[in-house]
Amino acid sequence: MMLAHDLAGSGPALLLVHAGIADRRMWDDQVGPFADAGWTVIRADLPGFNETPLPGAPVALWATLRDLLDHLGVERAAVAGASLGGRAAVDLALAAPERVRALVLVGSGLAGHRFAEPALFELWDQSEGALERGDHEEAARVEIDSWVVGMDRDPGAVAPEIHRRVREMLLAAYAQGVADLEEPDPPAATRLREVAVPTLVVVGEHDRPDIHAMAAALVGGITGAEQVVLPGTGHLPNMEQPAAFNRVVLEFLGRAV
Numbered sequence: 001m002m003l004a005h006d007l008a009g010s011g012p013a014l015l016l017v018h019a020g021i022a023d024r025r026m027w028d029d030q031v032g033p034f035a036d037a038g039w040t041v042i043r044a045d046l047p048g049f050n051e052t053p054l055p056g057a058p059v060a061l062w063a064t065l066r067d068l069l070d071h072l073g074v075e076r077a078a079v080a081g082a083s084l085g086g087r088a089a090v091d092l093a094l095a096a097p098e099r100v101r102a103l104v105l106v107g108s109g110l111a112g113h114r115f116a117e118p119a120l121f122e123l124w125d126q127s128e129g130a131l132e133r134g135d136h137e138e139a140a141r142v143e144i145d146s147w148v149v150g151m152d153r154d155p156g157a158v159a160p161e162i163h164r165r166v167r168e169m170l171l172a173a174y175a176q177g178v179a180d181l182e183e184p185d186p187p188a189a190t191r192l193r194e195v196a197v198p199t200l201v202v203v204g205e206h207d208r209p210d211i212h213a214m215a216a217a218l219v220g221g222i223t224g225a226e227q228v229v230l231p232g233t234g235h236l237p238n239m240e241q242p243a244a245f246n247r248v249v250l251e252f253l254g255r256a257v
Contacts, residue, residue, distance in 0.1 A: 001059070003068050004051035005044040009035025012101075012257065013077035016043040018067065019084030019107070019236060021143050022169045023050035027080065029242035030249075037250050042077070043070055046085070048179040050172050060182040061088035062095050069099055078257055080249065083211075087111055089249035090188045090218075093195050102256045103199040103222075104249055105236045107207050110214040112187025117209045120146070131174065140170040150206035150234030157232075157239060162239050192221025198256030199225040202248065204233035204240070211235065226252065 005024070008031050016027045024043040034041045045052040047059050065088060069077060078101050086108025093100040104117030115121070123146045130139035148166050149155045155163075197240045199222045203215040228248050230237040238245040 001047060001052070001055050001064065001067075002071060003041055003046065003064055004069060005072075006027065006044060007072075008032070008040050008041045011038040011040055013069075013072075013074045014039040014041050014253070015065065015069070015077045015079045016041065017072075017079065017081035017089055018043070018049070019045065019083035019085055020109075021083070021147050021166060021171065022236065025050065025165070025169060026236060026239055030238055030246060033242075033246045034250070037064060039078075039253075042068070042072065042074070043184040046088070046179075048176045050169070054176045055179055058182045059181040060091075062184075063090035064098060065082045065089070065092050066096050072115075075099070078102040078104070078253060080106065081107040082238065082241050083109060083226060084109055087188070090192075090195065091184050094188055095184070097194075097196060100197050102197050103195070104202065104252065105199065105215075105218055106202045106238060107204060107211050108201065108214060108218060110217060111184050112189030113210070113217065114211045116213070120208055120210060136171055136174045139174065140167045143170055147235040149209070150204065151208060153206050153234075158234070158240065162236070164203050165180070165239065189217065189221075192218065193223065195222045199254075200249065200252040200256075201225055201227045202237060202245070203227070203229055204235060205229055205231045206234045206235040208235070 024045045027043045079089040086105040127139045127142040159203040201218045219225045233240040
């Protein structure tokens with residue numbers, strides 16, 4: 001299937017892949033600055049999000065990203081992925097290494113990681129229960145509190161506009177349902193030494209413990225990987241502190257590519 005997408009700028013390709021609590025609109029504050037810095041910025045909606053319909057069969061996210069690059073005639077791209085998008089970006093770098101020139105992994109997932117935070121399992125149960133009841137607003141509230149607000153801070157610490165934007169993206173995804181994903185075998189967590197491109201791992205100070213654990217695994221497993229912790233942010237640091245995020249990413253890409 002072809003992912004809904006848009007492009008901006010000119011120069012080498014930079015593919016932006018969104019989190020599972022968002023869609024390609026989460027990158028609104030990156031498109032202009034990255035395009036102005038000399039990149040062709042590509043952002044896409046994963047299957048079942050925003051303008052990309054839910055597929056009728058299980059789908060490998062990394063393959064949808066490869067197919068998008070094929071469609072656009074892009075041989076190699078730097079890939080920035082957040083959360084679920086980071087997981088897909090790592091899988092792409094392993095499955096089709098010739099297509100990836102650098103990775104930026106933001107609060108990234110990692111195929112094969114075993115989640116261990118008891119509170120997170122409880123929050124997932126709350127969110128899934130709300131969805132089963134058809135209470136999408138409650139599910140969105142739980143997800144925003146769990147991820148956008150994150151650990152050890154009050155919901156008021158996050159700007160109301162961020163709450164509004166993420167809620168809008170979540171409700172759009174709930175209206176479609178959840179795609180069945182094909183998982184890589186063996187999973188990426190066991191193959192990180194095979195990732196052979198410059199990699200930046202970005203994580204928000206207030207993100208969940210499992211996200212910090214995956215960030216540590218990525219930095220420890222990918223040779224030469226760098227890590228930046230953005231203070232005062234949760235799972236979507238690019239939305240909370242776009243100027244700081246953009247500076248960190250562009251400085252990295254300037255050195256790496």
